[in-house]
Amino acid sequence: MxxxxxxxxxxxxxxxxxxxxxxxxxxxxxxxxxxxxxxxxxxxxxxxxxxxxxxxxxxxxxxxxxxxxxxxxxxxxxxxxxxxxxxxxxxxxxxxxxxxxxxxxxxxxxxxxxxxxxxxxxxxxxxxxxxxxxxxxxxxxTSAQLNSAFGTWVASKGVKEVYTMVTDYAPGKGSGKAFEGAFVAGGGKVVGSDATPVVNPDFSPFVQRIADAKPEALYIWVPGGTQPPAVGKALAERGVTPANTKIYGQGELTDDAALLAMGDASLGIITAYHYNIHRDTKxxxxxxxxxxxxxxxxxxxxxxxxxxxxxxxxxxxxxxxxxxxxxxxxxxxxxxxxxxxxxxxxxxxxxxxDVVQTIYIREVQKVDGKPANVIIDQIDHAKDPTH
Amino acid sequence: MQPIDPQKWLRNKARISPYEIAFWIAALIIPYAFFPNYLALASQIAATAIFCIALDLIIGYAGIISLGHAAFFGLGAYAAGILSQKGWGEPISGALFGAIFAGFCGWIVSFMIVRVQHLALLMITLGLGFLLVELANTLDWLTGGSDGLLGIDTWNLFGVFKFTFWGYTAYGYTLGAAFLVFLLCRRLVNSPFGLALETIRENPQRTTALGVPNRARLQKVFTISAAIAGLAGAILAQTTETVSLDSLGFQRSADIAVMLILGGTGRLYGAILGSIIFLVARDQLSGMNPQYWYFWIGLLLMIVVLFMPRGILGGLEKIKSKLSTKPNQKVDGA
Missing domain, CATH: 3.40.50.2300 (Response regulator)
Structure with a gap:
């Protein structure tokens, strides 16, 4: 007491x-x-x-x-x-x-x-x-800010057809929709879409379908963490690589851990992100x-x-x-x-x-013998288009 | 040992003790008078206590073990939430709607539940929870998917009291509901029906021999429990104006089972005490260390289970009975 x-x-x-x-x-x-x-x-x-x-x-x-x-x-x-x-x-x-x-x-x-x-x-x-x-x-x-800027950019590079593969939950579907919307508005066409499970997905059947469809370009959205290396591995195994298919994704797809896991198979993947830790400014x-x-x-x-x-x-x-x-x-x-x-x-x-910022377009290139995200273009003052 | 009059025994069991009256008065006065800044927590506790009582009915009294009871909590929450989102935000009818909907679903599921026991029961209830989470995630046009249900607007209680984030109305509303549920369940478990449930739990062969329709009894209590769980979910949805997949999920089912075990199964006050202790401990511990507070919760659980295997209330009763043992009069442990 x-x-x-x-x-x-x-x-x-x-x-x-x-x-x-x-x-x-x-x-x-x-x-x-x-x-x-x-x-x-x-x-x-x-x-x-x-x-x-x-x-x-x-x-x-x-x-x-x-x-x-x-x-x-x-x-x-x-x-x-x-x-x-x-x-x-x-x-x-x-x-x-x-x-x-x-x-x-x-x-x-x-x-x-x-x-x-x-x-x-x-x-x-x-x-x-x-x-x-x-x-x-x-x-x-915002997902829409990043991916619609990206969709517009991809369409402006003359890409006509894209296949999309996104995670089956709100952030994935939202990002996919934003990308597709901007891409179609820019004159492109979506030739196929797949939604992958959120938890412990096996990417091989999805990637096989993509390999069979032979699209001109592929857009991928997966959450950061363990999935980017897994999807990278599946792509490499089924022969869907930047050599025959243009691969686009949000920045998580090629974060440092994923690049390490994918190795040279990642060279040529293009991603959009609002922050790049290797961006060389003071x-x-x-x-x-x-x-x-x-x-x-x-x-x-x-x-x-x-x-x-x-x-x-x-x-x-x-x-x-x-x-x-x-x-x-x-x-x-x-x-x-x-x-x-x-x-x-x-x-x-x-x-x-809402936030207004620069969206960086990065391509995986070899830097000092190792794959790294190299900024190849940027979209200044990008806003969320849905507001 | 002299024969006892069953009528009298039941009445004795149901007698209201002064402690109970004191408890409910304290539950009403203490938060408003001394902890007006903690009313949001207090309403969360009261809603959880309703849910915990629902679980106690099936686990503690009827012996139906469930690891997926949040399914009904979530069904009630979504039912009331969607009703409000579609334009009917009156709280009391909304809560009843949630309860009835969850009860109906519980009744359908009960046909399956009463046909299995032990591990199979755990698997089925667990699986049910997972199925519902996936279903709610897929039906995102209705439930909002992983973003949760948006646009819930709860009208004023009795058209007068507005639900604000301070929680004055929310606590009064939730505590009132908890009290009514408690009265109902108290009546239920002290009735011949409640006694039949306990007997089925202890010895189903015997009750069959006595002519008790085991399955019908269990189905009835499971349906009632599902409805009460749905009521708790509906009330939480209305007072917080949010519903998301976590209301259906495994963690909620597991947490509520932990609270029940902590407080003591087969005692309505055990369910209430367990909710209070768990949520207050979580509130205090997570405030001190937001990253690793689960460690202390785990430690608390282990200590309670080691030294008081029948929960805190069970332990207290044991101490009480040791202090006042009289010949021929043992305190009934059930």
């Missing part, structure tokens, strides 16, 4: 301490999938936040930035909504950020709209999330170096850059709005903001609050 009382008193003391220090801090609540299936991308995202604060300090306008992390543990919108609500009611946060996964981000956006809190999407890439709250801005990318090189130093040599990725730029947007919006941390003031400050990121020049669209 005595212990329980002590514990209760301790808890009460903690809570009142939280209230007391509220005045000289700015709190950022992060809803992220720290545990479970998405723990790895969540960690990369979180490391982006940490790196930004390590480089730029934790003081803005003379106030200390405090990060409060909440684990949603996977795709669980009801829990995400509860956590976001508690960040507002219990922890009194000024900003809601994180938002790795679309379904959770939609739930957090509902709280942002109701509580009138500034919200930053650091990863989730479905277009319409930004329409769910007038206080939300995005610093990652800002990017410093960013990559600092990230590697802080994370045992691990490379940053799109989750990291989304979070890093997300923190930049929060810091700059706070500075621009002066002492006002209301949702209205911060989103007004964020609208139209433009800055140099390690990924290139980017900005927040003043109308849609």
């Amino acid at each position: 005595k212990h329980m009382l002590t514990a209760l008193l301790g808890a009460a003391a903690l809570m009142s301490a939280g209230v007391a220090q509220a005045a000289d801090t700015i709190k950022i609540g992060i809803v992220n999938a720290y545990s479970g299936q998405f723990a790895d991308p969540a960690a990369q995202l979180d490391n982006g936040i940490k790196l930004y604060m390590q480089i730029h300090g934790d003081m803005v306008n003379g106030k200390k930035i405090v990060i409060i992390r909440k684990d949603v543990g996977g795709i669980k919108p009801p829990l995400a909504k509860q956590l976001a609500a508690e960040l507002v009611t219990r922890d009194n946060v000024d900003v809601l950020a994180g938002n790795l996964l679309t379904p959770n981000a939609l739930a957090v956006a509902a709280v942002s709209a109701e509580a009138e809190k500034f919200m930053v999407i650091m990863n989730a890439s479905t277009s319409f999330i930004t329409t769910k709250s007038p206080y939300v801005a995005r610093t990652s990318v 800002l990017n090189n410093e960013f990559v170096k600092a990230y590697r130093a802080a994370n045992d040599g691990r490379d940053p990725d799109i989750y990291t850059i989304g979070a890093y730029d997300g923190m930049h947007l929060i810091y700059e919006a706070l500075k621009k709005a002066g002492g006002d941390t209301s949702g209205k003031a911060l989103i007004a400050a964020a609208k139209g903001m433009e800055w140099e990121s390690p990924r290139g020049t980017m900005s927040i669209d003043p109308e849609t609050r």
Whole structure:
């Protein structure tokens, strides 16, 4: 009993301490999938936040930035909504950020709209999330932005026919649709489509069908991780290579792990991405170096850059709005903001609050005897076409 | 040992104790008065408690083990969510709609459930859960697929109380539903029907010999349990205005089973206590360490199961009975 009382008193003391220090801090609540299936991308995202604060300090306008992390543990919108609500009611946060996964981000956006809190999407890439709250801005990318720019680019290179193979769930289907739409609008034709399973897919039957169909070009969308090397292997085995078929995909398809697994079979694959860690600029090189130093040599990725730029947007919006941390003031400050990121020049669209950035077209070429993504073209100021 | 009057024994079992009244009054007052910032969590706990009671009916009382009961929770959630999305957001009728729909599905499934036991039962309930997740993922024009159901709008409760993210209305609504469900189930398990279920669990051959239609009884309780699980899902969908594939998924089924085991099966308060302890522990532990908090949950579970194999409530009852053992009067463990 005595212990329980002590514990209760301790808890009460903690809570009142939280209230007391509220005045000289700015709190950022992060809803992220720290545990479970998405723990790895969540960690990369979180490391982006940490790196930004390590480089730029934790003081803005003379106030200390405090990060409060909440684990949603996977795709669980009801829990995400509860956590976001508690960040507002219990922890009194000024900003809601994180938002790795679309379904959770939609739930957090509902709280942002109701509580009138500034919200930053650091990863989730479905277009319409930004329409769910007038206080939300995005610093990652949208599938539609990336793939419609890519579809237009492919059509402009004189490709007439494409076969598409995408993962059978919302991000895959959305990306495929965006690519096909832009490609057809550019004068191309879709000659076949396949949807591959989300979990443990065997790509060989799909690739065999593609080999039989002999299309001029192939568009592939698979989630990053274990699938790009697997699909690369299946393509090489069935003889569908850039030598006889033009192969296009979103950046994950040729990430470093996938290139290592595919070897020379990957040469000639063309992908579109909004961030390339090997892009040789001073800002990017410093960013990559600092990230590697802080994370045992691990490379940053799109989750990291989304979070890093997300923190930049929060810091700059706070500075621009002066002492006002209301949702209205911060989103007004964020609208139209433009800055140099390690990924290139980017900005927040003043109308849609969505990200505007450069899309890089990369081809796998041999650099120093090893396959690498080499930027061959870029599309500046790409916007999400669905807004 | 003197013969006991069965009527009197049943009535004694059903007597309302002062602890119970105190518990429900505390459940109403404490969150509103002392933890107004925790009402979102409190409503989540109340909804989960309803679901846990539903599972207790079949596992604890009827002995039907299920690892896929979230299927009915999710069916109720989607039914109420889709109804609201299509333009009818009245909460009470929506929740009843979710419950009836889940109950109907439960009734259909029950024909299969009562024909298998043990491991086969685990496999079937597990498989059912997986099938429904895939189905909901495929029917994305109806369910929103992996993005979840969008556009749920719950109207004001009784046309007056608005559901806000603060959770004042949500907690009152959910706690009210939990209380009604509890009363219903309390009546159910203390009735001759409830007694028959426990007897079937302990000795199905004997009940057959006594002329009890085992399958019909089990089907009935499974249907009721599915309906209650659907009610819990519907309420969570309405109060959070979101539904996604995770409401049907295995993890929810597993979590709820863990809560039930933690609290103690075959006791309605075990289901409630398990939900409270698990969700409060999760809330506190994940706040302290968002990455590795599952470690502590695992540790807590192992300790409880090692030292209190019949759950926290079972353990407490054992201690109580040891302290007050009188000859000829042992506390009934079931």
